[in-house]
Amino acid sequence: MSDDFSETAEVIRVPLAPAFQSHISLEEIGESLINGGKCMAISYFGDKEKQPEKSELPDILGTTFSLWEKTDEQLLTLCPELTGYWKFPTKKAGWTWIDAQKKSVMLYRQPCENHFRATIVLGEASVNAVLDSSELSDTLKTKIEETTAYAEGRSILIEIHTEKDLDELLYLLPYKLK
Numbered sequence: 041m042s043d044d045f046s047e048t049a050e051v052i053r054v055p056l057a058p059a060f061q062s063h064i065s066l067e068e069i070g071e072s073l074i075n076g077g078k079c080m081a082i083s084y085f086g087d088k089e090k091q092p093e094k095s096e097l098p099d100i101l102g103t104t105f106s107l108w109e110k111t112d113e114q115l116l117t118l119c120p121e122l123t124g125y126w127k128f129p130t131k132k133a134g135w136t137w138i139d140a141q142k143k144s145v146m147l148y149r150q151p152c153e154n155h156f157r158a159t160i161v162l163g164e165a166s167v168n169a170v171l172d173s174s175e176l177s178d179t180l181k182t183k184i185e186e187t188t189a190y191a192e193g194r195s196i197l198i199e200i201h202t203e204k205d206l207d208e209l210l211y212l213l214p215y216k217l218k
Contacts, residue, residue, distance in 0.1 A: 155201045
């Protein structure tokens, strides 16, 4: 048996679920495993020592940067006193953009390559109001119903790749204020 696995190794391609796709290349995954299997961040920005700049977003988000900006516009319409800031909550999450009104977080956003992840936490009364809505898409209804209910509410994650994804998020934002 040869010690050189490159001659006998077979390449197996496994599609990743969207929640596990990120900006990290296969070479970097291999490098990470070789270097002790360090945890990789969900956010494009995983280096705790380097806080991102909003000016970096257009290059990272690509065509979805306009969707990020539309989210900003909608949030400011709903909450004129809204502020945003970067936070590094965990090594797994990486740098996350937080939109907050006073001390209440409205939305968490994680930039990824060519898309972003948005998480909104809704209390049970808001969840019930959303689920009772006749305008709710079946996809979003299922997503909400499948989330775990905690004392502080349900965390609803939406991966924003398209206008349709953004519409789901924008539909939920007013319920956050109820």
